[in-house]
Amino acid sequence: MSQIPSLPKIHFISIGGSVMHNLAIELHLQGFNVTGSDDEIYEPSSDRLSKHGLLPSKTGWFTDKISSDLDAVILGMHARQDNPELAKAREMGIKVYSYPEYIFEKSQNKQRVVIAGSHGKTTITSMILHVLKFNKRIFNYLVGAQVEGFENMVKLSETAPLIVIEGDEYFTSPIDPTPKFMHYEPHMALISGIAWDHFNVFPTWESYVKQFELLADSLPKAGAIIFDETDDMLNVIGQKERPDVISEPYNVHPNKIENGKTILITAEQGEIPVLVFGNHNMKNVSGARAICERLGITDEEFYLAIQSFKGASKRLELLGSNDSVNIYRDFAHAPSKVEATTSALKEQFPERTLVACAELHTFSSLNKAFLKQYRRKLKAADIAVVYYNPLTVEHKRLEPISEDDIREAFKRDDLNVFTDSGELAAFLESLAWKDTNLLLMSSGTFGELDFKGLALEILS
Incomplete structure (x- = not known):
C-alpha cells in the first residue's frame, strides 16, 4: 500500500512579524506542518498564532527546533545575522528563504502585481483586493494591514492565476539587503510616491530613490508601470523610456466634498459616494482603478465596488x-x-x-x-x-x-x-x-x- 506523501514541514525564525505570522497561518491552513520561534511576540500576532496552535510555548531561539526533517526555514526581518537557529539550518544545508523569496517561489506561474511606494501602498493594495473580491475574482495576495472581509493578510493557493502584493522597499532579511519588492519580479508595478524613509538603511535621499528606479527598470517586456505623476522624482522615473514597457501616470481622482462626505465625479458612472477621503486617498483611488482596469475590471464594476471600501486597518x-x-x-x-x-x-x-x-x-x-x-x-x-x-x-x-x-x-x-x-x-x-x-x-x-x-x- 503506497504512503500518502506528507505536506512540507516549515520552520519560521521570527514568526511574530506582521507578514510572517500571517504566512505561517496560511501554510498551516493548507495543511503544512508549521513551527516557529521568536524572542518577542506582540498583539495581534500572539493571539492569532495562539488561535491556530502556532504560538511558541516559550520565547527565544532553540536550536533543537532545527532538524533534518525540515523542508525549509523562513527567516524574518527581525532576527539577527548571528541567530543560532539560522546558523544551524545553514550548517545542516536546509533551504533558507526570506518571506519575499518564498512568496515568489509559490507565485512563479501567476501574474504578479506589486504595489510599492513610500506611502499609500497598503491602502491601494487593500482597494484592489476589495474590488477583486467584490467582483468574485480568484486571486492571491499579500497586504500589510488587516482588511475588512479578509481573515488573513496572506493568501497562497495553487489555482489563483494572479497575486497582488504590497511591496516594501526595506531590506529583505538580516542576510539580504535587497529591497523586498525586487524578489517578486512583477509583471506590473504601481509606485505611489517617493518620500525619504528608512534612514537607517538608506542614509541619503539618492540611495533611497535608487531602489524605486531599480524596481521600474526590472519590469519585463509587455510589463507596465503605473505611477503618481504629481510626484516630481517619481514622474522622472515613470516617464523614462523602457522598450516594450507600458508607462501609465495617474493623478488625483476628480471629487467634491459635501457635508463632510467625499463624492467621486466620473464621466460615465455619475457621482459616486465613497467612505475614504483626502487628497492622498483620491490618488489612491486613481491608482487602484488603473491596476484594476489592467486586470479586466470595468469602470462600472470598479465604481460599484469602491463605494463600500472602508479603508485598511489603522488608516484614518x-x-x-x-x-x-x-x-x-x-x-x-x-x-x-x-x-x-x-x-x-x-x-x-x-x-x-x-x-x-x-x-x-x-x-x-x-x-x-x-x-x-x-x-x-x-x-x-x-x-x-x-x-x-x-x-x-x-x-x-x-x-x-x-x-x-x-x-x-x-x-x-x-x-x-x-x-x-x-x-x-x-x-x-x-x-x-x-x-x-x-x-x-x-x-x-x-x-x-x-x-x-x-x-x-x-x-x-
Whole structure:
C-alpha cells in the first residue's frame, strides 16, 4: 500500500512579524506542518498564532527546533545575522528563504502585481483586493494591514492565476539587503510616491530613490508601470523610456466634498459616494482603478465596488464619533504621511478645530539628523502635539533629543511635546471638544495609550 506523501514541514525564525505570522497561518491552513520561534511576540500576532496552535510555548531561539526533517526555514526581518537557529539550518544545508523569496517561489506561474511606494501602498493594495473580491475574482495576495472581509493578510493557493502584493522597499532579511519588492519580479508595478524613509538603511535621499528606479527598470517586456505623476522624482522615473514597457501616470481622482462626505465625479458612472477621503486617498483611488482596469475590471464594476471600501486597518480608522467630534487613528509616522493625513482631515472638516498628535517611534523619526524632514508637516493642525519616549531613543542607541529639538524640527513654537502618555491623555481630556476632531498618528501605541478609553472620555 503506497504512503500518502506528507505536506512540507516549515520552520519560521521570527514568526511574530506582521507578514510572517500571517504566512505561517496560511501554510498551516493548507495543511503544512508549521513551527516557529521568536524572542518577542506582540498583539495581534500572539493571539492569532495562539488561535491556530502556532504560538511558541516559550520565547527565544532553540536550536533543537532545527532538524533534518525540515523542508525549509523562513527567516524574518527581525532576527539577527548571528541567530543560532539560522546558523544551524545553514550548517545542516536546509533551504533558507526570506518571506519575499518564498512568496515568489509559490507565485512563479501567476501574474504578479506589486504595489510599492513610500506611502499609500497598503491602502491601494487593500482597494484592489476589495474590488477583486467584490467582483468574485480568484486571486492571491499579500497586504500589510488587516482588511475588512479578509481573515488573513496572506493568501497562497495553487489555482489563483494572479497575486497582488504590497511591496516594501526595506531590506529583505538580516542576510539580504535587497529591497523586498525586487524578489517578486512583477509583471506590473504601481509606485505611489517617493518620500525619504528608512534612514537607517538608506542614509541619503539618492540611495533611497535608487531602489524605486531599480524596481521600474526590472519590469519585463509587455510589463507596465503605473505611477503618481504629481510626484516630481517619481514622474522622472515613470516617464523614462523602457522598450516594450507600458508607462501609465495617474493623478488625483476628480471629487467634491459635501457635508463632510467625499463624492467621486466620473464621466460615465455619475457621482459616486465613497467612505475614504483626502487628497492622498483620491490618488489612491486613481491608482487602484488603473491596476484594476489592467486586470479586466470595468469602470462600472470598479465604481460599484469602491463605494463600500472602508479603508485598511489603522488608516484614518474612526475610533468613535458624535454630532460634533470624530476621533481617528492612523498609521502615519513618516513625514509625508503625517502631512497628508493631517491635511486630509482638515480639508474634510474645515469648520472643525483639528487636534493632531504624532508619535515619533521609528528609527528614522527619532534620529536627530532626520528630524528636520518633519518641517511644517503639522501645519494643517490647529493644535499640534508630538509624543515620544526617551527610553525608545535610548533603546535604539540614538543620540538623545530634547523637546526644543522637536519644536525646532517641526517649525512650530506652539507645538505641545509630551514624553509621558498619562500627561498626554490628561492634556487631551482637558481640551474643549465641541466641533473638534482628534487625529492620533503612530506606528506604535503612544506608550500603551488606551485609545478606546480616551475616545470614550472625550466623547462623553
